[in-house]
Amino acid sequence: MPSNLVDITSADHFKQVLSEDLNRVSVLNFWASWAKPCEKMNEAVKEMSSQYQEVLFLMIEADVQDEIAESFDIEEVPSFLILRGHTLLARHAGSNAQLLITLLNQHTNKAQPVQPLSATSQAPAAPSNNTAAAATTAPANETQEQLEERCQQLMNKHKVVLFMKGNPSAPKCGFSRQTVGLLREKGIEFAWFDILSDQGVRETLKKLNDWPTFPQIILNGELIGGLDIFRESLENGEFDEMYAAAGEETEPST
Structure with a gap:
């Protein structure tokens, strides 16, 4: 070398x-x-x-x-x-x-x-990733209050929502990739949102959930945590208990 x-x-x-x-x-x-x-x-x-x-x-x-x-x-x-x-x-x-x-x-x-x-x-350019889980275009002249409301709607879009970097087929960070792998390994259906596609959502979620990094795993509108906490909750059975207690999902997976 x-x-x-x-x-x-x-x-x-x-x-x-x-x-x-x-x-x-x-x-x-x-x-x-x-x-x-x-x-x-x-x-x-x-x-x-x-x-x-x-x-x-x-x-x-x-x-x-x-x-x-x-x-x-x-x-x-x-x-x-x-x-x-x-x-x-x-x-x-x-x-x-x-x-x-x-x-x-x-x-x-x-x-x-x-x-x-x-x-x-000469490596080809990486394909762009567009989220299919939720609309990423912010309304014109969106106020902070409207942005926070939109984030709440995204968190409640599905029983489990993953806010990640990239998309499940092409994650843009290793932590997001590992989280997707854990969800799929457990057979958990989830919606997802690419936080790199919307700076407003990205910064607002950090404040709303008091969590500075991504990915963020949401269950029934409430933050579970990032990769480490999610993995630990799977290992000790806590996530399974919370998932069962949360009841049936109200919207289909995307």
Whole structure:
């Protein structure tokens, strides 16, 4: 592995490596093993590391190094941040390797564009995800009161509602993916909402439920919690008891 290509193993390791040279340009590659576009982009980054030897490339597995991912508000993978020291220069989410090269050229001393990467490293753009569980278009001139009412309606749309990043077929974070897996493993029917599609809903739910992160699992209009609490409640049987006590669902699953 090239010396300028580093696998980050912890938050302390990340801080140490990043602080060694505050004048150096760094590329933070946030990836996940479950996201197929990351496979080709990881290969592309390895190829870039040999072409940009003056640049430090940090490989950060978002699900494992969740503290780092949260600190940079990483919402999907692959995602790339270009830094000089601790200063953010550019941000790119997606699997367009040539765009990443263009951004690198803008922030390094490359006089000419780097040669195109091999065809095998050109990953197609990730498909866009549109929620089918509920309308995501906010009414015109929506007031805060109307937004809160809309959020309450979404939480009561189904017996179980999952507010997640992405959709069940293409989650955009590992926590959402794991939550969908647990729900499906238990055979629980649920409606879902992509909080990345509506910033108003995303921020309002944090306040309404007093819960700052996603996914959020809702049962009969009430917050159960995030992934860890949901998993624990499944393991100790509490969720099954609450689910049974909640009665029959009133709306069909979407």
